[in-house]
Amino acid sequence: MTLADVELVRFTPPAAERDGTSNRARQTAHALLRRPGFLIAVAYVVLVVLSAIVPRLFTSGDPTQTAPKDKFLAPSLSHLFGTDELGRDLFTRMVHGSALSIEATAISVGLAVVVGLTIGVVSGYAGGWADSLLMRFVDVLLAIPALLLALAIVTALGFGTVNVAIAVGVGLTPGFARVTRAEVLRVKTLPYVEAARSSGAGPLRVLRRHILPNSWGPVAVLAVLDFGTAILAVSSLSFLGFGAPPPEAEWGSLVAAGRTYLVTSPWLTLLPGLAVGAAVYALNHIGKTFEELQRWH
């Protein structure tokens, strides 16, 4: 590293480091492509998201169409994942179910990111009594186990996909608020922020141009990780019967419906369970990979 480089890092906000960006992106892409595990994880997540957006791409069947004569068929070519107790095709139900599960997960993580980020930024940047007040509120939320909190909220709001999503989102919010606050506290004392402020930038501009872009990294990693957590939480709640009204199937309610037949027709529980497990693992892997890459740069 030359002395000029050091000067650059010290006095120029990294986000404005225009000429270095393309080079760094290329390096990152290169590093990622050398990880087959990461690629598989991304491919799986893309497939799941795609099936949630356009289920017709994967199956032409009707997820609620019963066929009592074909009940409890084991997985085969005509029924990839077998059929359930009413003869409905499990693969079709899972593909259509992923729409609800992913929707709920996206809403909950979206809610947690937006609310958590706002609380964190306000609290970290403003400091003082606002900080104390907001952080005590977050502490209270943290003191209650997330799933328990979600259960309480969904019982109060009533059953349904969106209500489950809100409940899970509220449970995830404190984590985002804490991480964001910590990042903002770190970034706001850095010299380039001081520099920006002393050159006359207003608090909003400093926040938007200098603090937010540079405290965003760990939050993004947390968002990816929490996406996995949210899938689990959403599925848990729908397993317990709080999710979408039947006959709509979410992954969790599919696992729940199949558990009576665990001994004789194990695919009814195992395949939806595996799908949930794989999605969570894939997201975890992606999150971890991003975290490692961030540490290098």
Place this chain on the structure above:
Amino acid sequence: MSRQHRPAFRRGALATLAAAALIALSACGGSDGSSAKSDGPVQEGGTLRLAFNQDVYGNLDPNQNFWIESRSIDRNLVDSLTDQDPKTGKIVPWLATKWTVSPDAKTYTFTLRDDVTFSDGTPLDAKAVKTAYDGIIKLGPLASLGATYLSGYKETKVLAPNKVEVDFSTANAAFLQATATTTLGILSPKSYDIDPKKRALGDFVGSGPFTLKSYKVAQSVKLAKRKDYAWGSEINENRKAAHIDALDVTFVPEESVLVGSLTSKQIDVAWPRNPLSEQSQQTITSSGGKVDSTVLPGLTYNLIPNLKGILGEVKVRDALQKSIDRTEWAHTVFGDKYPVTKSVVDSTTPQWSDQSSLLAYDPKGAETLLDEAGWKKGSGAYRTKGGKPLEISLTVAAPWAGWDLLQDQLKKVGIKLTQKVVTPAEYTAKANAGEFDLTASYFTRADADVLRTFYDTNVVKPGTGPGAYTQDPATAKALSALYAQEISEADPVKRKAIFAEIQKQIITAGVLFPLQDRAQIVATTDQVHDLNYTAETFLRLNDVWLSK
């Protein structure tokens, strides 16, 4: 024995079971060298470990509760004036050796046995019966079921130490059957001085073949045999002290856990609420266990309409009655051997009459009716009228594959059934307040008067039960008149004929939409023998014994 009482379809299953049992027995015959007989010489002793579904209300007082499992336990703790033969539905002597019923069904006289004592030593005499019936009335709303069993109750007179007269101000022809239930079971006079809340937790004394050792709400119930018991009714082989020493009850709601507990012999008897799936039954029989199925008397599992909503339209109700494929329903949800319902009461109810011609699956007829009513099929899957879809909302307390099947059946004629799953607490409130288009319910009683209890608009008022919203004024008037006839008809044959008319009118007017007969499936290990039921298919421990 209740064997004859079962529909013919069961015989095949029993034969299969017998064959399975023989194979299992011949297999173990080799190991112990003895030739075991399936129901050989009775062996005394042992603890029967039984698992029920759930203990939702946490109430063990026979006079207060209405929960099937609690009533099963109570049957072994308290005796009743009469008993009911599970084979014939006939009322037979128990604590009362004989009785007379006045022709107007207002006065009942009972002569009691004089050798019966409660387990605290006090004698069961005419005064105890009076204290008990007065005590049930005094419970008021806590004994909601007992109140309907004693409807029109005036007083009980002690005529002699062993003779008692029960008087009604209005006729109550169903009372004789009611005296056979646990709901009107006789507790010791002292029990009626105890706070009802404490009684609910087991602080009461009966004269039954077992006494209560401990009761942990929703966890366990332990009963111990009463050695000096000697007054079982004639429906029991064994009328003296029970063969087993004790009963240990646990609660296992999850079907897979229940089946696992039985096959691993952690329990001897699995007594689920809903019929076990075919798969579970196979698992049990293939591991040497026995599965028995009996149709519970009382209300079938009926869909209940609310006439304030879309089901106020007669033609929509008629179409709904025709668009339920009850055969497919029974065979898909419970297996090919499951009985298809033929009326709004189960086939084991003494006053049951076959109404299957009115319950035929007729999707074409349903479509014609809906067309006539102006519900036209457009481009979509569902019918509409004036832009409004033909949507019926079904309110239930738990998701279930059966509802998904119903939904798909109704979709075929263009009716959109939406499911609304609410918490059990919310469910009761919504059902009683009439906040539903359609809901579902059942109740166990070996007398069709249970229809009056739940669906006579003179008995059920808005706010007290979903039955209050099921009839238009004309239907309600006609049915109430029939119920009034039924309850004052002391002759069982004539009463049965009135009930046939009631069942017919309920179905044709769309007051109820029967879905399925209810079967009590009981699974046991091969060590449990002669496990019998009462006429209401509750647990009867007099004859059961365990082989070692």
